Amino acid sequence: MTQPPPPPPNQPPQQGGFGPPSPQQPPQPPQPQPGYGYPQAASAPQPPQPPQPGYGYPAQQPNPYGQQTPAYGQPPAAPYGAQPQNPYAQPTQPGYGYPGQPPAMPMQPQPGQSGGGRNNTVLFIVVAAVVAIALIVGGGIWYASSGGSGKKHDTASSSGGTGGKDGSGGTGGGQEKVPADPAGQLLFQAPMPTANDIVRTVGSWLTDKAYVKTGVAEVSGYDPVRGTKLWTLKLPGPVCAASKHATAENRTAITYQPKWDTAKTVAGCTQIAAIDLDSGKKLWTQTVKSGDYPVDYQNVTVAQHTVAVGDTDGGAAFDIDSGKPLWLPKPGDDCYDAGYGGGAKLVAVRHCGDLDNGRLLIQNLDPKSGKVISEYRMDPGIDYASVVSTDPLVVAAEAGSDSQALDYFSIDNKTGKLLAHISAPGKTYGGRCDGGTRIEDCKEIVVGGGKLYLATAEHDGNGEYSRTNEIVSFDLNTGKPTGQRAEAGDGYTLSPLRMDGSNLLAYKRPPYDKGGQVVSIDGGSFKQSKLLENPATQSVRQAETSMMPDYAEILFGHGRLYMSDVFASKKGDSYDKKYLVVAFGPKG
Known part of the structure; x- marks a missing residue:
């Protein structure tokens, strides 16, 4: 098989990190972590302080960028088979923000200057002085507000869907309107297909006319409300990769x-x-050959009207309307485009050299010609990267020995200059990317309105055995926290979905006795507005919570929520009933 091993049914992968999971280890229950947070804005300049132990700091002081760091891309320690936990089965742990655990601020390196004709930026790690400690109240943390830089970024989205173009980060709003009554209902459930082996079913899209989902060796369009099949495109073999983006004419691309x-x-x-x-x-x-053999493409994206595919044998691109080749791999080239990020712009993750003397380039390309507009060179020791967003340009990488941590790099699209570097320790923040093989496969990470939105790691809630988290944001120009913070609420956990104009859409995974929710978070005030609340009926809730946000595909549009699995079941598996798609929408 050419596909990576999937999780067993109802067993999602753990969050954080790049690379394939390691299924050999037994499931481990999540352990509550000490309270986290970052300091309030300093009232007066203070000299930098050395890193202190505690939540929010890596176990070891990281090397400054520009020095050799361990390569990443190793499998995370936690397996795919981590079961969703019964809230009543967890032992009592010290509460979030337990006394004796001072909140710590992730280190924010400042961008350096490129030199010698290269964008090999040297990052100086600067630890912000702790002048005012975040106030911990009732298991939560209060943050001081901080102003933005004022520089305008276009809004882009990740984790599926498309955002608007209001980049102000203010209250421009979006297309999703707050209903008078957010109470929702189950619209339809598509049965889980089976095959002789576990098969990937990656790929889902939403248009005005159809909800489209990949099945076993087919792609099907469903009525977005009733769930009846409108059409089915049969294929000779399974789908391997699917673009998250589509053109304005609702055209997209797959490999199979x-x-x-x-x-x-x-x-x-x-x-x-x-x-x-x-x-x-x-x-x-179309197919692309390397010598006498066709190239195996695990990465495909759409940028404007260009379909781009990448692999170690080289990248290629085609016009989405005609299929005309725009460029093909160059024989003898010591560089190759491992994959591309699409959407508003086209960005290549380009590898050059060998393992001992390699370099990783992030290139903003002209989608029609492939001409390099700008280029940023990642520092030595970073061998893999994922494209979180192309406009504004943000890539994620593991830069250190912690496979559960991601570092984010905000890059100027026009010049290739590094704007900010944001470290997000895995014990403090959620989100994950598969940068080893799939360049654009990031979950629960959203970019828009000049900000990076991340969920925090789960921690104890106020109720006994309850868990919860927050969504926070970082400024893409400075790399600093904005002070914005949205609470999930006791028993709920928040996952960023996509931008809607200047607003952030997020999914709330529910506690044991509630249905899930979709909320719109105002980009300026961070006030939450409930767009949809799913039924709390046990059977419906079981179907909903089988779709874990860190591995399932979740789309929200036109007031409706679509959740789908990325693997079909093997014939004969004696597991509980599963669904390929579960869809919710407003009543009436």
């Missing part, structure tokens, strides 16, 4: 196998196709 893998042969993900999401029509199919 020309036949099924067998015990003797591996088909490979060699077929590149564009499809019309409204009609289900396959517009064209």
Whole structure:
């Protein structure tokens, strides 16, 4: 098989980090962490303080950027098989912000200057002086407000969907309107398909006419309210990769196998196709050869009207309407485009050199010609990266020995200059990326309005055995926390979904006796508005909570929520009933 091993049914992967999971280890229950937080804005300049132990600081003082650091891309320690926990089965732990655990601020390196004709920026790690400690009240943390830099960024989104273009970060609002009554209902459930082996079903899209989802060797369009099938595009083999983006005309791209893998042969993900999401029509199919063999493409994206695919054998691009090749791999090139980020712009993650003397480049490209507009060179020791957003440009990488931590790099699209570097320790923040093989596969990380939005790690709530978290934001120009903070509420956990104009959409995973929610968080005030609340019926809630936000595909649009699995079941598996898609919407 060419596909990575999936999680067993109802067992999502752990959060954080790059690379494939390690399924050999037994499931580990999540352990509450000491309280976290960052300091209030300093009232007067203070000299930098050395790193202190405690929550929010790495176990070791990180090396300044520009020095050799351990390569990342190793599997995280936690396995895919981490079961959702019964709230009554967890032992009592010290509460969030327990006395004796002072909150700490993640270190915020400042961007350096490139030199010698290279964008090999040296980052100086500067620890902010702790002048005022965050006030811990009732298991929560209060943050001081801080003003932004005033520089304007266009809004982009990640984790599926498309954002608006209001980049003010203010109260410009979005297309999703707050209903008079947010109470929702189950719209439909699509049954889980089965195959002779576990098969990837990655790919979901939402248009005005259809909700579209990948199945087993097919792509189907569903009526967005009733769930009846509008069309089905049959394929000779499973889908391997699917673009998260589509054109204004609702056209997107996938890669798939020309036949099924067998015990003797591996088909490979060699077929590149564009499809019309409204009609289900396959517009064209292409392959790219390296010598006499077709290239196996695990990465595909759409940027404007360009379909781009990347691999160690080189990147290629095609016009989405005609299928005409725009560029193909160059024989003998010592560099290759491992993959691309799409959407408003096209960004390549380019590897050059060998393992001992390699370099990783982040390139903003002209989608029509492939010409390099700007380039940023990642520092030595960073061998893999994921594209979180192309406009504004933000990439994520593991830069150190902690495989549960991600560092975010905000880069100027026009010049390639590093604007900010944000460290997000895995014990403090959520979000994960698969930068080792799938360049654009990030979950629970959203960029928009000049900010990076991250969920915090789960921690104890106010109620006995309850868990909760928050969403916080960072300024993309300075790398500093903005002071904005949205609480999930006791028993709920928040996951960023996408931007809606200047607002952030987020999903609230519910406690044991409630239905999930979708909320809109105002980009300026951070005030939450409830857009949808799902039924709390046990059977409905079980179907909903089987779709874990850190691995399932979650789309929200037109007041409706669509949650889908990324793996189909193996025939004969004796697990509880599962669904490929669960959809919710307003009543009436």
